[in-house]
Each structure stands twice: as C-alpha cells, then as structure tokens.
Amino acid sequence: MIRFRLIFAVLLCSISGIAHAAAPDTHFDGAKALEYTRQFVAIGPRWVGSPGHVKAEAFLRKQFQHDQLEVDTFTTNTPAGPMEMHNYIVKFPGKKDGVIVLATHYETNYPLRTINFVGANDGGSTTGLLIEMANHFRGRTLDGYSVWLVFLDGEEAVKSWSTSDSLYGSKHLAAKWQSDGTLKRVKAFLLADMIGDKDLDIYRDRNSTPWLLDLVQQAAAHFGYQSYFFAQENQIEDDHLPFVQRGVPSADIIDLDYGYDNAYHHTVDDTMDKLSAKSLTIAGDVFLETIRLVNQR
Template sequence: MRPQRALSAALFLGLVLPASAPISALAQHFNGDRAFDITKQFVAIGPRWAGSPGHAKAESFLRNEFKHDHLEEDTFTANTPIGPVPMHNFIVKFPGKKDGVIVLCTHYETNYPLKDTSFLGANDGGATTGLLIEIANELRPQMTGGKLDGYSVWLLFDDGEEAIANPPYSANQWSDSTAMWGTRHLAAKWSQDGTLQRIKAFLLADMIGDKDLDVLKESQSTPWLTALVAEAARNTGHAKYFFASEGAEEDDHLPFLKRGVPSIDIIDVNYGPHNAQTPDGWHHTPQDTMDKISAKSLTISGDVFLESIKLIDRR
C-alpha cells in the first residue's frame, strides 16, 4: 500500500505541477505560524534595551529556548556614549559533518534612545528572533548522529545592534562607533581565535516579518551569496518578494564583511508608509507592533533561509 500511495501522489504532483518546478518547492513550508507565536511571546516582554529589566527577560527567554542545545554566551562590556554597558551575544551551535560554518544572525534588543517610548521592535529584532528560534526547531530533527549532514549552522542572537546614545533618537546617532556593538565585538574575537576562517557564509535577518514583504537587494553584500539567496527564493516560489529594489544598508553584516567573510543583509527597509508623520515608515517608531507583521512573511523568510542553507551545503 505504501509504494502505491507514493506512486499515486507522484502522479498527482506530475499532473498539477509544471515539469520545471524545483524539487524544493514541493517540500513542506517552514512553520511561519509557530515563528509568529514565538515572536508574539518574545515581544510581549516589552522594551528590551540594553540594561533594562526587559533585556534581562529577553536573555532568560533565549536561555530557556535553547536549554537543551549547545548554547554559548559571549559576554562583554561595550564602552558606549552613555558609559560602559554589559552585553550578551548568544550563539546556538548545531554541528555539521562538513568542515565549515554557516552563521544566521539577528539582533534581539530594542533601541536605547527610544527607551522612554512604547517602542517594542516587533519587526525590528522581534520577528527575526522568532524566525531563528523556529529555524532551530527545523534543524533539530535533521540531525543524525548528533550532526547535520552539511556544514555546521550557528544561530547568532547579537546584542547592541541598535545605537546607544542619549535620547531622543535621531538617524545620525547610528554609526559604526555607536551601534553594531555585538557583531563588531564578535567579528574581532573570532578573527583572533581563528573562527572567522571557518565561516562559509554569514546571513543576517532584519525586519523581514513585514506583512508587505519586499526584501532589498543590499548592494554591499557578497555578490555570489546574493545570487544564491535569489536562487533560493526562486526554488521556493518566493522570488516576487526579493530584490525588486537595490540599495546599501549599514547593518550587522558589515563587521564580518569587512573582515572578508561572505555576508548578506536580508532586510526589508520599506516598512510602513513614508509621510510627514513617519518619514522612515514604522521603523524606530511605537507603530512597530505585532499587527504590522505576519506569519505568511515569516513562512516566506524561513523557506528562503532553509533553502539557502541547502544551497550553501552543495557548493
């Protein structure tokens, strides 16, 4: 009965899908509903700027999610414009059978200069934290003998991506001397201990829970990796959500890119209406709330990240 059922399913798929459909497109989709639920729980913590009670709760949330995994904490002190600030990067390691590492990254904290507002960062840090936690749920069942078949996959939840400066927030506060604390620290640390040489690709997720998903073709990103993510989007049937527009973004991929690591910023910068009230859309405003993101966008993003891992493994 089982072979017959499989054959019937194959015949059915052959009838309803074009012959050119990528094999990956037939696979079950990433669980965006579950990623959305994780995001909702995480964002419910409230503002989580470095040093706040919410930040401590966010750290505890991550520790609890990965208590049965290989979780490493990278604790350091950032010398910021407001003084020394303790920070914590979290690295969850899924070992692979191939020699090399794929890093998937998101920041998890909220903006310090917006600390006196109701800014929750549902899309900006929240959605991608939920995304990577659910990617971990997808990776665990793929391990055989305690390892993935391809490269090791490390999930990096970095601290201090946002600018740390005195309120109120303004865009010119964000620079490589006031932000990207976590990735600047970790890129330097991994350069010194030799880890950087093992990284095959660094994929940054930022603001890709947006209901109206429109992922930018980030022009500083490594060209072959941009082409690979575009291929992953095509393979999973999501090409229309990727790379319709192009531009440069200052983001957490730069400390790794500058040290020679193939890196890409997978980011949706066109978030919300741009008008006199919100010139940068909902980015860094109290309007960045759960109703602005969707499980569908997280499904799309998760599909493309998982397919990108498979394509990198085949290189």
C-alpha cells in the same frame, strides 16, 4: 535582436515558473515563528540595561536549554558610558568542516527607551524566526556544515548612528572570532532583519557579498518568491558589516520599507499587527534553501 532576447527571457521564466510550481516543498512554519515572536515581544521594551533585556535573555536561554548554547559577554564603551552586552550563540554541529551562521539582533533601540517601543519587527520577528529555525536543526548531526544561530546584542546606536556608535555585538563577535581562528571556518554569514513585515519587499543590499545574494535569489526562485526579493537595491549598514570587512561572505536580508515610506520603523507602531506568518514562512523557506545551496557549492 533585442526583441528576440526579450521573448527568450520571458519563455525561460515561464518554463522555470511552471517547474517550480509543480515541485511540492515542505514549508518553514511561519505561524510557529510568529508565535515565538509574539511571546518574545510581549516581554516589552528590551533595550540594553533594561529589566526587559534581562527577561529577553532568560527567554532565549530557556528556548535553547537543551542545546549547545554559548553566551558571549563583553563590556563596551558607548556614548552613555560602558555597557555590558551579551551575544547568544546556539551551535548545531554538521558533518562537514565549516560553519554557516544565521544571525539577528534581539535588543530594542536604546534611544527609544522613553517610548513604548517593542520592536515587533525590528529585533522581534527575526528572533522568532531563528527560534523556530532551531527546530529544523535539533536532534541530529547535520549532513552539511554546522549551523550556528547567533542572537546579537547592541545592534542599535546608543545615541545616534555612526561607525563607532552601532553594531556593538557584531563588532565584538567578529573581532573575537578573528582572533581565535573561528572566522576562517565561517562559509557564510546570513543576517535576518525586519523580515516579519506583512508587506514583504526585500531590497538587494550592495554591502553584501554578490555571490551569496545570488544564492538567496536562486533560493527565492525555487519557491516562486521572486516578487519579494531584490526588485530594488539599497546599501545597508547592519550587523553583517564587521564580517564583510573581515572577508566573510555575508548577506543582509532586510526589509527596510516598513509601512508606507518606512513609517513604522523605530516608532511605537512597530507592533505585532504589522507582521504576518506568511512573511516569516517566505523568509524561513529562503534561508533553509540558501543553507542547502551553500552546502552544495
């Protein structure tokens, strides 16, 4: 019986594999996303309060100068005292009532301000990804839900990671959206983090919403990308948590295996040469297909 099941499973996989390989798809332009990442990362370190952070914000405002761009400015207490932070929200309206959020953080790690930490993958790659993503949504009313691209500030700890010292931008935005009623309209919160890694392996995050991860997996299978997604599991604390805790279906798509044994994470080695256009194409394709699947639900 077990053997039969196994053979059956293998057969199903190979049949669906052939079907997907035959389906031509237009791909997300990972090369363009990588180029946006390169320009953004060239600004240099962009920890909260630094001149680089001000330049990073100006860069974002310039990309979205003709779009519906909102700045969410707030001051929050941190172990280094009160800090002013800025979330950026770019809204692309859709015909259906409801919102799909695609989010990243854009700042660099504050404790690493003493070294030349540019966060090419950590904050950079996903900023480039979202900037290119806007080119898919711009200039028309979307058939499905509205899509909002959210660039969060203050994801990183100011001193050392804890519940209170982390996720400043997402905690603020989730609370604000809860009090003004926006949160009820959010059908899915998709978070991208560190997915520019050349050696892409995204684990299945146990803090995320299972049905939404299932859609991500289905989207990956659509392109034959199964080998990059969810071979292993982990449990990640990231900007999705304040939304998960408020009942918003959320998925953190993160590759926290960056270099051998995560050796490049939070080091001066988090540089452009560790990234690839192909990984950004894979991630972009999967986010676009996931958005399509959420719209179909």
